[in-house]
Amino acid sequence: MKNEGLAINGGKRVRETFLPYGKQWIDDEDIQAVVSILKSEYLTTGPAICEFEEKIAGYVDAKYAVAFANGTAALHAACFAAGIAEGDEVITTPLTFAASANCVLYQGGRPVFVDIDKETYNIDAKKIFSHVNSKTKAIIPVDYTGQPADLDSIIRIAKDNNLVVIEDAAHALGATYKGKRVGSISDMTMFSLHPVKHITTGEGGVITTNDSYYYNKLIQFRAHGITRDPQQLVTENRGSWYYEMQVLGYNYRITDFQAALGSSQLEKLPLFLERRKKNVALYNQLLTEFSEKDKLIIPFQHQDGESSWHLYVIQLRSECLKVDRDTIYKALIKENIGVNVHYIPVYLHPYYSQLGYDRGICPVVEKIYENIITLPLFPLMEESDVYDVVNALQKVLSYYAK
Numbered sequence: 001m002k003n004e005g006l007a008i009n010g011g012k013r014v015r016e017t018f019l020p021y022g023k024q025w026i027d028d029e030d031i032q033a034v035v036s037i038l039k040s041e042y043l044t045t046g047p048a049i050c051e052f053e054e055k056i057a058g059y060v061d062a063k064y065a066v067a068f069a070n071g072t073a074a075l076h077a078a079c080f081a082a083g084i085a086e087g088d089e090v091i092t093t094p095l096t097f098a099a100s101a102n103c104v105l106y107q108g109g110r111p112v113f114v115d116i117d118k119e120t121y122n123i124d125a126k127k128i129f130s131h132v133n134s135k136t137k138a139i140i141p142v143d144y145t146g147q148p149a150d151l152d153s154i155i156r157i158a159k160d161n162n163l164v165v166i167e168d169a170a171h172a173l174g175a176t177y178k179g180k181r182v183g184s185i186s187d188m189t190m191f192s193l194h195p196v197k198h199i200t201t202g203e204g205g206v207i208t209t210n211d212s213y214y215y216n217k218l219i220q221f222r223a224h225g226i227t228r229d230p231q232q233l234v235t236e237n238r239g240s241w242y243y244e245m246q247v248l249g250y251n252y253r254i255t256d257f258q259a260a261l262g263s264s265q266l267e268k269l270p271l272f273l274e275r276r277k278k279n280v281a282l283y284n285q286l287l288t289e290f291s292e293k294d295k296l297i298i299p300f301q302h303q304d305g306e307s308s309w310h311l312y313v314i315q316l317r318s319e320c321l322k323v324d325r326d327t328i329y330k331a332l333i334k335e336n337i338g339v340n341v342h343y344i345p346v347y348l349h350p351y352y353s354q355l356g357y358d359r360g361i362c363p364v365v366e367k368i369y370e371n372i373i374t375l376p377l378f379p380l381m382e383e384s385d386v387y388d389v390v391n392a393l394q395k396v397l398s399y400y401a402k
């Protein structure tokens with residue numbers, strides 16, 4: 001293997017077919033669940049949505065769940081429910097998908113980025129307090145890769161300063177923190193149902209909460225800010241047709257056939273999680289015995305949480321390599337290994353620069369960002385796929401070793 005040339009230099013590829021970094025798993029039961037709704041009375045706003053919400057709430061051990069058109073819409077709704085408005089500040093992590101911060105901008109607020117912990121890559125709770133001021137209204141921690149953030153510390157700061165915690169658990173369906181399921185801990189928790197995430201509805205998202213005030217706000221925001229509940233009408237009630245638009249909401253509804261797919265997928269979540277964990281255990285074992293192991297850092301896991309392993313992110317030790325991460329990335333892609341980078345620190349995007357966020361505000365994330373690579377990880381991956389990834393890493397890292 002070592003003596004064969006890299007694919008990027010015209011050598012033979014480690015794999016014949018491309019291995020993506022993530023992928024959904026849809027079976028015949030899922031397809032049947034969707035078809036049965038397509039043949040039924042309601043395509044949207046029917047009973048399948050409530051059923052799915054009850055199942056998700058039950059799974060994470062929360063009182064309420066509200067499903068949305070996508071995870072980003074769900075985050076937007078959570079910011080609305082938390083009362084985020086013009087001029088408010090919301091603390092979040094830079095190492096995330098842009099949606100975790102964009103949802104604050106949608107409400108006219110300003111995201112404040114607090115640097116990450118260099119081991120867990122989650123927001124560094126020790127650095128949050130110095131960013132809290134009279135404008136701060138909420139914290140949006142992200143459970144990066146599926147590993148819960150330092151939730152006890154975050155919730156303590158939030159309680160002391162009257163802040164709402166909206167946990168972005170897009171990666172963390174099925175994760176636990178100190179024995180509790182993610183989804184039952186923060187004021188509101190968001191799960192994404194995009195195809196690369198743990199379960200999918202095509203597009204979709206959910207907020208879970210134990211608070212009936214947030215629950216009612218979320219329901220209202222999802223459908224134009226309209227209410228039909230006679231007890232919530234504020235002017236008059238002219239009959240069962242009557243409704244009021246009381247706030248500016250959106251059409252952020254999910255469809256019934258998507259919700260049915262979600263319920264069917266949720267049945268398989270334990271299997272999906274188990275298969276992810278098995279692949280992670282094999283990665284950990286192979287990369288610990290790896291002859292090039294001095295050239296990378298495998299994911300650190302804090303004892304307080306149990307990750308649901310959405311992503312497996314390694315960090316390259318640039319001091320041991322002749323080339324940068326981007327070169328290693330290109331070489332692995334040529335070997336047919338679908339590596340990826342999660343994420344560009346949000347404030348480095350041109351839109352955020354234009355809003356006045358400067359390079360250098362979170363030095364830890366900027367350094368780590370240059371060296372991280374996401375390895376393929378999804379439930380349908382076989383052991384042989386994990387071996388292919390490790391073989392390709394071996395080939396590429398030994399070639400570029402200093």
Ligand SMILES: *Cc1c(COP(=O)(O)O)cnc(C)c1O
Pocket residue numbers: 070071072073096097099100142168170171192193194203204205
């Ligand atoms: C996927 C994701 C989202 C957004 O979810 P969508 O369903 O794609 O809108 C938000 N935050 C993080 C961290 C994500 O990975």
